Amino acid sequence: MAFPSLALALATTLAIFSFYTIDGSFAGDDSLTINLLHRDSIDSPFYDGSMTFSQRLGHALQRSFNNAKRYKCVTKGSTYKADLIPDHGEFLMNISFGNPSHIVLAIADTGSDLSWMQCKPCLQCYNHTGKPFNPKSSSTYEPVGCKSKTCNTLSSSLDTSCSSRKHCQFFESYADGSFSNGTVSTDTVTLGKRVLKNIVFGCSFYNDGVFQPTWGGIIGLGGGEYSLVSQIINYMPAKFSYCLIPFPDTNGISNKTSKMVFGNFDFGPNVVSTPLVQGITKTFYHVTLEGISVGDTRVDIRGHSNSSKPVPKGNMIVDSGTTLTMLPSKLYNEFERALKDAINVRTIKDPQKTLDLCYRSSKVTKMPKVTMHFDGADVELSRENVFVTVSKHIMCLAFSSTTSIPVMGNLAQINHLIGYDLENKMLSFKTTNCQKM
Numbered sequence: 001m002a003f004p005s006l007a008l009a010l011a012t013t014l015a016i017f018s019f020y021t022i023d024g025s026f027a028g029d030d031s032l033t034i035n036l037l038h039r040d041s042i043d044s045p046f047y048d049g050s051m052t053f054s055q056r057l058g059h060a061l062q063r064s065f066n067n068a069k070r071y072k073c074v075t076k077g078s079t080y081k082a083d084l085i086p087d088h089g090e091f092l093m094n095i096s097f098g099n100p101s102h103i104v105l106a107i108a109d110t111g112s113d114l115s116w117m118q119c120k121p122c123l124q125c126y127n128h129t130g131k132p133f134n135p136k137s138s139s140t141y142e143p144v145g146c147k148s149k150t151c152n153t154l155s156s157s158l159d160t161s162c163s164s165r166k167h168c169q170f171f172e173s174y175a176d177g178s179f180s181n182g183t184v185s186t187d188t189v190t191l192g193k194r195v196l197k198n199i200v201f202g203c204s205f206y207n208d209g210v211f212q213p214t215w216g217g218i219i220g221l222g223g224g225e226y227s228l229v230s231q232i233i234n235y236m237p238a239k240f241s242y243c244l245i246p247f248p249d250t251n252g253i254s255n256k257t258s259k260m261v262f263g264n265f266d267f268g269p270n271v272v273s274t275p276l277v278q279g280i281t282k283t284f285y286h287v288t289l290e291g292i293s294v295g296d297t298r299v300d301i302r303g304h305s306n307s308s309k310p311v312p313k314g315n316m317i318v319d320s321g322t323t324l325t326m327l328p329s330k331l332y333n334e335f336e337r338a339l340k341d342a343i344n345v346r347t348i349k350d351p352q353k354t355l356d357l358c359y360r361s362s363k364v365t366k367m368p369k370v371t372m373h374f375d376g377a378d379v380e381l382s383r384e385n386v387f388v389t390v391s392k393h394i395m396c397l398a399f400s401s402t403t404s405i406p407v408m409g410n411l412a413q414i415n416h417l418i419g420y421d422l423e424n425k426m427l428s429f430k431t432t433n434c435q436k437m
Contacts, residue, residue: 030236031263032194093219096190097201098138104216105130110321113224113283114158114170116180116202117217124206129213135185135203143167143203144184150200151184153225157281160184170202178209180218189228196235200226222283223422229262233422236263241419242320243434244410246384259437265419272377273428276420277314285420286314287427288375289406292331294338295368299331313375315406318418318427322409323388325399332401339386339397342368348394355388355396362393372412379429385412 096103097117104117118125120134135141144150144167151168154160159171168184182204189199204217220227229240242260277286290311291300301311327335336357340347345363350356370381388398388411398411417432 031261031265032191032232032236033259033261095219097133097187097199098135099140099188100138101188101190102131102133102138104133106217106219107215109218110221110285110319111283112172112218113220113222113227113230114154114172114184114200114202115218115220115228116170116172116182116204118207119182119203119205122205122207124208125204126207126209126211127213128211128216130216133203133216135187138187140188140197141203142186144186144200150226154184157224157283172202178211179207180204181206191232194235196232199228199231223285224282227283232262238422239264239420240422241265241417241428243417243432243437244320244414245434246414258434265417267417267419267428267430271417271428271430272379273426274374274377276422276425276427278425279314279317284317285319285427287316287318287408288313289316289372289408290375291373292327292335293369293371293373294335294342297338297342298373299334299338300373301328301331311375316374316408317405318408318413320410320413322407323398323411324407325409325412326402326404326407327399328406329401329403331406332399335399336397339368339370350396351391351394355390355398355400357397358390358394359387359396360393361389361395364395372408377427377429379416380431381412382415382431384414 093106094103095106106115106117118128118132120132120136122132125132135143143165146162146166146168148168151160154168154170159173161169161171163169163183169182170184171179171181173179180202182202184200185203186198186200189196189201221229224230233239240260240262242258244258274287277288279286288311289301291298291302293299301315340357343359343364343366345359348358348360350358364387367383367386370386372379372381386398387395389395398409415432415434417428417430417434417437419428421428
């Protein structure tokens with residue numbers, strides 16, 4: 001979900017990023033370090049030199065608004081599959097399946113669980129520049145049986161059926177009409193130099209929709225049992241972290257990478273933590289936002305309720321694939337008003353007509369302290385977390401309103417070391433210069 005932008009590679013994952021490529025190495029026996037490359041980096045296979053900065057940013061912002069819609073179903077108790085948008089992953093990921101290994105470049109999606117890729121024989125597939133995975137060429141490939149625990153578990157969140165060969169079939173559909181259909185399977189996965197056996201994924205023989213030719217499939221990084229991240233933690237501690245670097249202003253192109261670590265991480269001092277809250281589905285990473293402040297002016301979520309009930313637990317999703325931070329409409333309006341009063345200089349219009357509060361960058365000489373108040377954790381935001389440069393001289397508020405569940409986007413996460421402790425159900429933040437990591 002994102003900036004022409006992290007998020008986590010884990011899908012479970014996390015940057016100013018919407019798409020990143022991943023390449024990995026090990027920091028030790030109990031951790032794996034991965035590079036996250038912004039989709040608009042000059043080293044990204046998605047990089048389009050013909051696009052201007054404003055065009056890239058415009059696409060990213062539109063992805064934010066589209067991504068916000070995907071969460072509507074969660075508040076109504078629907079399954080996550082109904083509102084996923086396949087072309088809005090968090091970042092690009094280079095991953096290898098099979099033995100011998102077959103490299104796939106796929107969208108890492110923190111909003112879904114089961115990974116899938118196009119496979120031979122491709123009976124109905126979208127145009128793909130890479131070669132489909134051939135399961136017959138892999139000595140470690142195995143289809144999953146209909147009566148297996150894996151198939152039974154997946155049936156609670158996906159449409160599953162049984163083939164004539166008694167193989168578990170999956171069908172995943174998306175709100176825009178795109179779909180993927182194939183066989184639930186297991187095979188060896190290689191990340192960096194680490195070989196992971198018996199990873200569950202979908203070998204898809206029927207696909208159609210708005211998928212791009214460079215995409216070999218979807219890598220699910222959500223919190224469900226059969227996401228890639230959940231399966232990786234069978235090999236190492238149930239933790240992962242990432243640190244997103246700032247996206248370059250205007251037409252500057254970066255070839256630097258963000259970092260993501262699967263396994264143990266050491267935050268050191270000055271870290272704050274908030275509980276991860278289980279939502280209706282395990283896929284999304286929920287936290288509890290209590291309010292937001294500008295200087296000494298604080299606006300609380302409770303103030304926008306028609307009752308005196310406490311703040312609902314798990315009322316915000318942390319998402320590396322969404323660029324903007326989305327707030328409830330009333331909270332956003334009061335936050336914008338407080339920020340406008342504190343800055344107290346003349347506003348201008350967004351040249352892209354997308355964002356509401358914009359200034360000439362040179363006119364904002366003093367930035368008020370902005371803090372997001374989570375349950376047990378106050379996360380201070382810098383100027384680059386609060387405002388996004390939309391043209392050479394103009395910056396706009398990187399927040400917007402939503403009628404869906406609020407989302408903490410990747411712009412608000414940059415230059416914070418963010419750690420997910422899935423065993424203890426905690427999310428940690430530490431202000432960090434991510435480019436120096």
